[in-house]
Amino acid sequence: MNNSFQQLAETAQQIAETRSTNSKIAICVTYFRSLEDEDDLSLAAQFLGEGAFSSISGKRASVGSRTYSTCASDFCEIDYEKVFKPCRTALGSSSEAIEKLMQNIEEARVKRSPAELSLQQVKESYEELYRVSSREDKQKNLRDTWTQMTPVEIKYYIRIMSQGSLRIGFEIRSVVSAIAEAFDKKVEDVRYAHMITGSVGRTAVLSRNNSLDEANFKLFHPLSFMLASPIESRAVDSLEGYIAEEKFDGMRSQMHVSGQKVELYSRDLNHITYSFPEIVQFFASRGLPDIVLDGEICVFKENEILPFQLLQKRMGRKKPGKKVMEKYPVLFISYDLLYLRNNPVFDLTLRERRGHLKELSETYEFPITNQFEVNGHKHVDELFERALAHGNEGLMLKKKESTYEYGQRRKSWLKVKKPGGTLDTVLMYAHAGSGKRGGYYSDFTLGISVKEDERYEEEFIPIGKAYGGYTDEEMKRLNERIKDLTVEKYGPTLGLIPEIVVELEFDDIQVNKRTKANYTLRLPRFKAIRWDLSPRDVDTLRDVERMYQQKIERDRLKQAENPSFHFSGQ
The missing domain is CATH 1.10.3260.10 (DNA ligase, ATP-dependent, N-terminal domain)
Structure with missing residues (x-):
């Protein structure tokens, strides 16, 4: 059946x-x-x-x-x-x-x-x-x-x-490819239909019925976001044709506006409007035409963009109280335009989209990013350091002539960042890989030390999971060592004697009260397997707490000289 x-x-x-x-x-x-x-x-x-x-x-x-x-x-x-x-x-x-x-x-x-x-x-x-x-x-x-x-x-x-990944190595991009192949359609045509309908189910039916041309965009369904590649992963010999924007330490969001109705969507396409009522009120009062904006929600106070960790105080709250809103005021800063006056504009170049966005910003007075012409790698380094001084994550380099490549990660957008930090951690669990890593344990749960922490009875507690940053040879060596350290096995997971030390690199530390540590690492990956270290050398939860607090408290350059965004309404 x-x-x-x-x-x-x-x-x-x-x-x-x-x-x-x-x-x-x-x-x-x-x-x-x-x-x-x-x-x-x-x-x-x-x-x-x-x-x-x-x-x-x-x-x-x-x-x-x-x-x-x-x-x-x-x-x-x-x-x-x-x-x-x-x-x-x-x-x-x-x-x-x-x-x-x-x-x-x-x-x-x-x-x-x-x-x-x-x-x-x-x-x-x-x-x-x-x-x-x-x-x-x-x-x-x-x-x-x-x-x-x-x-x-x-x-x-x-x-x-649970509306999450099925964890079978088969995400939405592969589903779209399967639809295209099943019904003899071009992948790009199917991707476009999915982009503007927002429904992979409807896209499948349109494909089978040879009706992809009937796909049409409606406001208030989220569109797939264009993604950026790390500059290190893309060979870019020349930066000619790119512009630079500062990469904010905020939350990527998409805004749909029609008259008084304003809706916000997160990068994973979830509805987040209720967490930011002042943003909704601000844009509802502008008298804007029907538009869809791509941008960033940031905590902005006393002329500073504050760290993402403070934005977490606002996320998930259905009705943030007055005190929370006053303590962590937010701003939506636009950097792209996807829809304007009944027409999708993703096929326009960034230069053309930017022209429309700038005109809208000046007419209706809402914040947009500043863009900087790029004059070589040395200039990028200078812009990068200024972005860090502002408290931002780094830079975005964008091709002026690129279209909006929804759901794609190519060379058109490049991100220039540096790691948020490193920790020496210990392997606690090894999880069997899938796809090309099938047959190996390639996903790992890593822990930090709490053996001298009166709040815990354990020696180590998990701080994050990592599944990249090592070579195939290192993975094979790890698997050989894991055999000797396994103390429990259930299905695809091994519990290990905590002996292998890994220097873990990550983008950020975030509060997560659902974990034993109360913190998680954002985008953790192996920097080095430290065969020379022992579990005694592993960093502690106190180290994590100290690093988190240092980021919260560090000085930031005011948005005064060469600011990362501008707002004609102020």
């Missing part, structure tokens, strides 16, 4: 177990072609690429990991603290742990009678989760649905419900 959720789950699992990207796409192509019903095709593409709900729907199941994890523990009749949590820690994944428990515990097996639920029935289950609000009602829905599913269905039901 090709329209069953079981078939989708098996397809996802087959993709997860396949190494090459082309082979993964081929599996998805076969699956898409097997779906005869338009609604099933739309749901299949949506479930694989976006989650339980289309990204333009604004809906979320709003089921937290503790809600479905405790529900699974009750379903399996096991102790959440003593059995479930150790399983989850060992596997590094709640959904993976739930799949294994459902498969191996007799009490869970006898409660389930797989019913080959259709994609439509699973959609109805997600809709019910959206409609109910209490944990009790959500858990009842989960139990009722799980009784009709196999373990692999339950695993992917949870991952799809």
